[in-house]
Amino acid sequence: MEKSLKVHVGPAAPPELEAAVVAGGGELAPAEEAAALVWFGAEPSRFPELDHPDLEWVQLPSAGIESWLASGVLREGVRFTSAAGTYAQTVAEHALGLMLAGARQLPAMARAESWQRPDRMRSLTGSTVGIIGAGGIGRALIEMLRPFGVTVLAVNRSGKPVDGAERTWPSEDADGMRQVLTESDFVVVAAPATTRTSKLIDADVLSAMKSDAWLVNIARGSLVDTEALVRALEEEEIGGAALDVTDPEPLPDGHPLFSHPRALISPHTANPQSLLLPALARRVQENVRRHIAGEPLLAPIDPTAGY
Amino acid sequence: MEKSLKVHVGPAAPPELEAAVVAGGGELAPAEEAAALVWFGAEPSRFPELDHPDLEWVQLPSAGIESWLASGVLREGVRFTSAAGTYAQTVAEHALGLMLAGARQLPAMARAESWQRPDRMRSLTGSTVGIIGAGGIGRALIEMLRPFGVTVLAVNRSGKPVDGAERTWPSEDADGMRQVLTESDFVVVAAPATTRTSKLIDADVLSAMKSDAWLVNIARGSLVDTEALVRALEEEEIGGAALDVTDPEPLPDGHPLFSHPRALISPHTANPQSLLLPALARRVQENVRRHIAGEPLLAPIDPTAGY
Numbered sequence: 001m002e003k004s005l006k007v008h009v010g011p012a013a014p015p016e017l018e019a020a021v022v023a024g025g026g027e028l029a030p031a032e033e034a035a036a037l038v039w040f041g042a043e044p045s046r047f048p049e050l051d052h053p054d055l056e057w058v059q060l061p062s063a064g065i066e067s068w069l070a071s072g073v074l075r076e077g078v079r080f081t082s083a084a085g086t087y088a089q090t091v092a093e094h095a096l097g098l099m100l101a102g103a104r105q106l107p108a109m110a111r112a113e114s115w116q117r118p119d120r121m122r123s124l125t126g127s128t129v130g131i132i133g134a135g136g137i138g139r140a141l142i143e144m145l146r147p148f149g150v151t152v153l154a155v156n157r158s159g160k161p162v163d164g165a166e167r168t169w170p171s172e173d174a175d176g177m178r179q180v181l182t183e184s185d186f187v188v189v190a191a192p193a194t195t196r197t198s199k200l201i202d203a204d205v206l207s208a209m210k211s212d213a214w215l216v217n218i219a220r221g222s223l224v225d226t227e228a229l230v231r232a233l234e235e236e237e238i239g240g241a242a243l244d245v246t247d248p249e250p251l252p253d254g255h256p257l258f259s260h261p262r263a264l265i266s267p268h269t270a271n272p273q274s275l276l277l278p279a280l281a282r283r284v285q286e287n288v289r290r291h292i293a294g295e296p297l298l299a300p301i302d303p304t305a306g307y
Numbered sequence: 308m309e310k311s312l313k314v315h316v317g318p319a320a321p322p323e324l325e326a327a328v329v330a331g332g333g334e335l336a337p338a339e340e341a342a343a344l345v346w347f348g349a350e351p352s353r354f355p356e357l358d359h360p361d362l363e364w365v366q367l368p369s370a371g372i373e374s375w376l377a378s379g380v381l382r383e384g385v386r387f388t389s390a391a392g393t394y395a396q397t398v399a400e401h402a403l404g405l406m407l408a409g410a411r412q413l414p415a416m417a418r419a420e421s422w423q424r425p426d427r428m429r430s431l432t433g434s435t436v437g438i439i440g441a442g443g444i445g446r447a448l449i450e451m452l453r454p455f456g457v458t459v460l461a462v463n464r465s466g467k468p469v470d471g472a473e474r475t476w477p478s479e480d481a482d483g484m485r486q487v488l489t490e491s492d493f494v495v496v497a498a499p500a501t502t503r504t505s506k507l508i509d510a511d512v513l514s515a516m517k518s519d520a521w522l523v524n525i526a527r528g529s530l531v532d533t534e535a536l537v538r539a540l541e542e543e544e545i546g547g548a549a550l551d552v553t554d555p556e557p558l559p560d561g562h563p564l565f566s567h568p569r570a571l572i573s574p575h576t577a578n579p580q581s582l583l584l585p586a587l588a589r590r591v592q593e594n595v596r597r598h599i600a601g602e603p604l605l606a607p608i609d610p611t612a613g614y
């Protein structure tokens with residue numbers, strides 16, 4: 001007989017999450033009968049309302065768990081999992097869309113009112129992709145890039161090799177960073193915003209990039225020097241830019257980046273509200289399946305360790 | 308000692324193809340010394356100029372080989388390979404770009420002159436993709452869709468199951484075709500243009516599609532009823548349309564499909580001239596590698612069978 005798992009979704013119970021429990025092989029149950037709880041729709045402080053001695057596992061709805069740690073309700077004897085990594089897929093998908101839009105000149109096509117074949121058509125297939133800040137989003141993007149036979153050059157904090165990257169450099173290695181920026185056909189910025197990464201992509205970097213390379217920023221606007229980028233586009237120092245984040249953000253109405261033929265502004269929509277619930281539902285389904293199969297759950301939290 | 312392979316590129320010798328020979332492990336050589344020939348840049352009738360008794364293998368530059376068959380120069384004792392399938396990757400990449408542009412509302416963003424978050428943001432991840440006419444392009448597209456956990460529904464002539472598709476129906480099965488069209492979040496048209504496929508996507512089909520589904524046509528314009536499509540967009544019967552091919556083609560200046568907020572016209576650029584040579588170079592590299600490794604070559608031609 002197959003193992004079953006009684007799961008409660010609450011305090012709020014969106015139908016998408018209840019469907020995900022069932023799709024993962026679980027059985028919906030009242031809180032007091034459930035061995036597992038998918039928490040949704042209320043502050044952590046209310047967790048004790050649904051807690052009970054036989055509760056084994058709690059799936060939290062967010063990637064960051066600071067509020068859960070602060071509330072002090074995480075307890076031993078229950079396994080907690082976060083939604084860490086859930087949204088990487090959504091953001092990476094957007095990044096790939098921006099890269100392909102750039103390669104295939106879709107912004108120019110979208111603006112055309114007549115049948116004009118743009119020049120500068122490129123292919124992602126066989127190209128070199130540099131990922132600055134290769135964390136969860138970068139890893140999801142690398143999976144999406146596999147069918148295109150690209151060479152991935154990665155930069156991350158530690159320099160620890162990223163699976164699927166030809167080579168990984170630590171962010172403090174200026175020569176390595178330079179090599180990634182100058183050899184890539186697509187430079188994808190996915191690094192955190194810190195004082196060290198402020199205006200990482202400046203006039204100097206832009207002039208060193210390939211003249212047909214596209215810059216894609218799905219991290220934070222502060223990483224790119226906007227004025228230098230506008231100049232680089234005007235002077236054709238780079239192929240184009242697709243930005244989900246900008247500095248300032250929002251960009252003022254009529255800013256030249258809105259209309260430049262080789263620029264695309266996506267107004268901070270890589271991970272829109274409307275896609276949060278579907279992404280969480282996928283994680284719930286997968287973790288329910290893993291729990292039933294006895295496989296390790298994704299994104300486990302160690303409350304005693306604090307993460 | 309490693310096996311070597313002397314290869315001649317001719318009569319024309321683009322540097323990209325010579326580099327591909329070397330990258331595949333081959334050695335460039337004059338025609339009379341070469342065991343392999345990568346044919347480029349002249350009519351088949353000139354083949355005998357470079358033919359010689361020790362020639363083992365000839366890589367042709369095109370997918371269709373009608374002109375080679377007609378010229379009667381293919382001879383026994385030499386293995387010929389075509390470029391069949393070479394361009395499927397390029398076209399499938401374009402199709403994926405159009406799908407992501409639709410899902411993420413990139414056409415509306417490209418046209419915006421201010422910071423406006425579009426609604427109707429979708430995700431390719433976890434969606435259902437219908438491929439009408441799942442041949443070489445469809446297979447390449449399915450590979451690209453794997454990281455997105457999509458459900459692929461396929462239609463092809465024979466109904467022979469397509470690898471990676473949840474289910475495959477023969478094109479003559481009207482009920483199966485209907486199911487694909489009504490259940491898909493993305494309908495990708497990749498079927499050949501025949502009298503039977505003319506206006507396959509008509510008013511009836513469009514009204515049966517999901518109200519948020521995107522139609523992507525990278526096959527031939529005749530497969531979609533353009534007037535019915537314009538009406539379906541106006542009446543919000545479908546989510547949007549991205550068309551690389553149109554009827555008529557080219558679309559007349561100022562046609563409503565150029566400016567509809569949820570339409571994107573890509574002027575027959577899925578496989579642009581500028582990407583033909585890079586795609587052929589990838590095939591040359593791979594077949595040179597395979598020849599040296601003693602593996603079966605891609606896209607072999609049987610001159611006696613005529614294909």
